[in-house]
Amino acid sequence: MSNNQYPEFVPVEPNWNQNTIAVQAGRPARVAGAPMNTPVTLSSTYVHTTDLGYGRDGNQSWGALEEALGQLEGGIATTFSSGLTAATAIADLIVPGGTLLVPTQAYYGVKNIFARLEMHKRLNVRLIDLGNTVATIAALKSADAIWMESIANPTLVVADIPAIVNEAKKLNILTIVDSTFATPLRQRPLDFGADIVLQSVTKFLGGHSDLLLGAVICKSNAHAEFMVKHRHDFGAIPGGLDAFLALRGLRTLAVRLDRSETNALELAKRLRDHPKIKKVNFPALPGDSQHEKATRVLPNGCGGMLSFEIDTTPERTDQILQSLKVISHATSLGGVESLIERRSRYEAERAAGVPMTLCRFSVGIENVEDLWSDLESAISTVLG
Ligand SMILES: *Cc1c(COP(=O)(O)O)cnc(C)c1O
Numbered sequence: 586m587s588n589n590q591y592p593e594f595v596p597v598e599p600n601w602n603q604n605t606i607a608v609q610a611g612r613p614a615r616v617a618g619a620p621m622n623t624p625v626t627l628s629s630t631y632v633h634t635t636d637l638g639y640g641r642d643g644n645q646s647w648g649a650l651e652e653a654l655g656q657l658e659g660g661i662a663t664t665f666s667s668g669l670t671a672a673t674a675i676a677d678l679i680v681p682g683g684t685l686l687v688p689t690q691a692y693y694g695v696k697n698i699f700a701r702l703e704m705h706k707r708l709n710v711r712l713i714d715l716g717n718t719v720a721t722i723a724a725l726k727s728a729d730a731i732w733m734e735s736i737a738n739p740t741l742v743v744a745d746i747p748a749i750v751n752e753a754k755k756l757n758i759l760t761i762v763d764s765t766f767a768t769p770l771r772q773r774p775l776d777f778g779a780d781i782v783l784q785s786v787t788k789f790l791g792g793h794s795d796l797l798l799g800a801v802i803c804k805s806n807a808h809a810e811f812m813v814k815h816r817h818d819f820g821a822i823p824g825g826l827d828a829f830l831a832l833r834g835l836r837t838l839a840v841r842l843d844r845s846e847t848n849a850l851e852l853a854k855r856l857r858d859h860p861k862i863k864k865v866n867f868p869a870l871p872g873d874s875q876h877e878k879a880t881r882v883l884p885n886g887c888g889g890m891l892s893f894e895i896d897t898t899p900e901r902t903d904q905i906l907q908s909l910k911v912i913s914h915a916t917s918l919g920g921v922e923s924l925i926e927r928r929s930r931y932e933a934e935r936a937a938g939v940p941m942t943l944c945r946f947s948v949g950i951e952n953v954e955d956l957w958s959d960l961e962s963a964i965s966t967v968l969g
Pocket of ligand 1: 667668670694734738763765785786797798799
């Protein structure tokens with residue numbers, strides 16, 4: 586099936602840096618008159634007879650975005666209408682009645698999918714502590730597949746993906762990594778031998794909080810073909826305009842991520858020294874419980890997500906978050922603008938043991954001093 590009126594893309598040279606790939610991959614090949622960007626095609630049907638019959642078969646904008654994402658992750662990308670529909674397609678790869686290992690600390694929407702599938706006897710879920718490599722490897726023996734989320738939401742726990750995948754491969758276990766927090770610029774799980782990567786493109790890759798979109802990136806052709814067929818048969822397709830916007834966002838990923846990471850490191854340091862802050866989670870920060878693993882698994886940095894606990898009540902924490910002026914009190918993450926929320930506001934996060942005042946902070950690309958004075962004055966206004 587062809588997604589593209591311009592089937593030839595600019596060739597990606599093997600020596601290109603990831604930052605160059607993010608800017609160049611997925612553009613139409615440079616022949617005379619070719620546009621710089623693959624145009625958006627907003628059509629639900631096509632005149633017979635081509636590979637494209639109906640809107641579920643393919644779309645040029647998906648093709649361009651998938652070329653770029655595939656090149657960045659080192660695999661074959663298929664895009665879906667959201668990260669969660671992408672996760673649903675991945676779950677369908679697991680043998681009927683199979684056992685899936687799922688981390689206790691993971692995006693709760695994903696855990697919700699698995700709980701439903703378990704309720705319908707489609708698979709068995711076993712919760713694991715993915716940050717504990719020894720315990721995770723021990724749990725592999727009785728599993729058919731392992732779902733890893735690293736860096737994990739919202740505790741910023743880092744998994745030793747190379748060590749775990751190495752053991753899983755010996756046992757022929759399907760290995761899946763939700764790499765949304767790290768992005769392909771900080772971690773490439775397929776290089777560690779993992780089979781499948783999930784990206785919620787909604788977050789850092791899109792980067793502007795203006796769309797929902799998901800991607801599955803596979804190492805094998807067989808898995809990639811499964812994903813395309815799944816999307817066609819179940820219909821969880823991205824919009825053509827959303828795919829275009831996601832690729833437009835991806836072009837600036839490298840600079841956005843660098844800035845939010847620099848901001849996050851500075852804010853993490855200052856928060857750690859603040860008398861009203863109990864704990865800061867940021868794997869790039871020396872002294873963080875995940876730092877040693879992070880230096881090995883994510884040597885190029887840990888992205889722009891951090892979380893911290895305030896030494897007060899949940900109610901006062903909410904008051905602090907509500908009085909912020911630069912940072913928005915809102916869910917989601919990965920946009921140019923800073924977003925913060927107390928995760929235990931959600932029942933599922935409380936059930937997973939997320940601390941009551943833990944604030945998940947998606948650090949944006951604003952000026953770091955503006956972000957700091959916003960936080961500092963909100964804390965001192967409410968806590969004195
Ligand atoms: C947001 C998110 C998802 C779900 O993606 P949607 O695009 O919102 O459906 C999955 N995993 C992680 C880590 C996320 O942050």
